[in-house]
Amino acid sequence: MNVVSTVDPRDGRPRETHLRETSDPELESAVGQASSATEWLAGLGRHGRAGMLDEIAASLESHRADLVATAEGETGLGHPRLDFELTRAIIQFRMFGDVLRDGGYVEAAIDHAAETPLGPAPDVRRMLVPLGPVAVFGASNFPFAFSVAGGDTASALAAGCPVIVKAHPSHPLTSQASGEAIAAAVRRLGGPDGVVAVVHGQDAGLALVRHPAVRAAALTGSIGAARAIQTAIDERPYPIPFYGELSSVNPIVVLPAAATERGSQIAEGLFASFTGSGGQLCTKPGLAFIPSDPAGDELVEVLRDRVASAGGTVLLNERIRDAFVEAEARLERAGARVSARPDVASAPGFTVAPALLEIDISRLSAEIAEECFGPLLVVVRYGEAADLDRALAVVPPSLTGSIHTGTHDDRAAVRRLADQFAARAGRIVFDGYPTGVRVSWAQHHGGPWPSTNSLYTSVGATATRRFLRPLAWQDAPDWILPEELRDGSGEIPRRVDGRLEPGDPAARHGNATGGVVTS
Incomplete structure (x- = not known):
């Protein structure tokens, strides 16, 4: 078995670990x-699993210092970002505990036996049940969340x-430590x-999705990784669902009145959004459409100053790093x-310089509209709002589309943009930035593409739906039915007889408060 190594991206030096690649027998x-x-x-049951998720959250909290320190040495993301991300992960476990206590996620439906216009009908009851063991592929850019x-x-x-x-090779020690913290919570129960x-x-990852006992796979990662996983799934005698969240451009449109009224503010927010976490976020904005007028010029000038004075990003x-260059x-x-x-030419490790690029909307092409993973933003200058219709057709579908509006912007133009994004994105952001992803009941993190399955989300309460399937019981005795x-x-x-x-609110345990994290 090969030794698993880790690299601190701040200096680029590999270090051996105590870990080994997983063998076929292991x-x-x-899986067994x-x-x-x-x-x-x-x-x-639901309430027992909710208690387990709370126990896991408490275990992660108790290991916070070691987990964050380990992740910092493997990702270079910095203590504040990693500490916040671990908090987000802890909140997620507790939120799903609330989802379980609520119980609505099982979509319970009962149709009692009855006379119908088609004659006597049987008693039918339906709810969602677990698929079975699930394969998850860790993401490089989020060692916790x-x-x-x-x-x-x-x-x-x-x-x-x-x-x-399947642990990501960029942070194997963090992955192992996280798994041990979760296992400790399960053992206590x-x-x-x-x-x-x-x-x-x-x-081991590819063998995992080929294994007949594995019933679903999930990935947040690259198109290349997704294709390799899908190829392995296609080798199975029967398919399993694969939920992948892949690359995304996440265009932002700044309309003229917005640029006039708050151009500097938008520039500051845009800079933070495309450079935060080294621009290594699936919701990082890669294209910003900014008007070619004096207000747009001022906005871009603020962006230039912020980028020019920025330091290197690890x-x-x-x-x-190589793909970014x-x-x-x-x-x-x-x-x-x-x-x-x-200029960060002499910086150590996997350091790059944030970059601001510009192009006129008339020269926008499919090649320009491809994702660049890292701290880079392409500013697309446009003259008329009508020009945006043709240009956005060149942009591939994304996780998000964002619109910044002002007091005097034409509502018809805003509606037209919103309709375009509704057809090509999973979340429309107004007067904000896509890199804040709330962990909540209403959240949707997915899209027509780059999601491998556009029906489901990887963030928020309904993420459970990916790992459930419907099952109906007909004329079943009461004792064999699930409690629900x-x-x-x-x-x-x-839903009873239509x-x-x-349900009884007093028997449930409140709602999740939700949290926000970049993604």
Whole structure:
């Protein structure tokens, strides 16, 4: 077995760890334990699993100092960002506990036996049930919130599915430590091994999604990684769902009145949004459409000053650094000119310079509109709002689309932009920036593309739906039915004989407050 190494991106030096890539027998054992753990999770019931998620949150909190320090040495993201991200991960586990206590996520429906216009009809009852063991692929840019202790793990556990996480090679020690913190919480509850497991190595990851006991896979990562996972899934005798959140451009449109009324404020927010966390966020804005008028000129000048005075940014790993340098050169060859870029040539490790590029809207092409993962923004200057219709058609579908409006901007133009984004994005942001993703009941983090399945979200309460399937019981005896489908069990919202019954609020435990994190 190969030794797993880690690299501190601040100096670029690899270091060996005590970890080894997962062997085939070890993978088989992990999947077997996960399959056995399914029964234990089912036996906990909704309220028991909610308590488990709270216990996991408490365990992560108790290991905060060590987890954050480990992640800082493997990602270079900095203590404040990582400390905040771990808080976000903890909030997610607690929120899904509230989702379980609410119970509406199971979509319980009961149709009693009755005479119908088509004759006698049987008693039919339906709800969502767990798929089984789930494979999760950790993200490079979120060592907590989209990795072992992330939303995929939390939502799958809430659904009742054991999780096997393929650790990202950019932060193997952080992944292992997170898994151990979660396992400690499960052990305190008397749970078995296999509720959450961590495996290492590319071969182990692909073998994981080929394994017949694995029933779903989730990834936040690159298109290349998604294609490799999908190819492995296609080799199975029967398919499984694959939920991937991939690259995204996240265009922002600043309308003329907005630039006039608050151009400097928008420039500051835009700078923070595209450079925060090194621009290594799936919701980072990559294109900003700014009017070619004096107010737009002032806005861009503020952006230039902020970028020119910025220091270097440490990227997560060598591959991301090299891809950033290559993408920036490609954009320049395609016609975008460098408007501002500080000199960081002598910086150590995987450090790059933030870059502001500009191009006229008449020269915008599909190549210019491709994602550049890292601290780079292309400013597209436009003359008339009508020019935006044709230009946005060149931009690929994204997770988000943002519109900044002013007091005197034409409402028809705003409506037209909103309609375009509604057809091509999963979230429309007004007068804000896409890199704040609230963890809440109403959140949707996905899109027509780059989501591999546009029906579901990877953030928010409904993320559990990815790891559930519907099951109906016909004329079943009461004793064999799940509690949620039995007559007289009015704790949760249910649709009974076509009427929605809200359930008993006194029997539930409140709502999640939600939180905000960049993503």
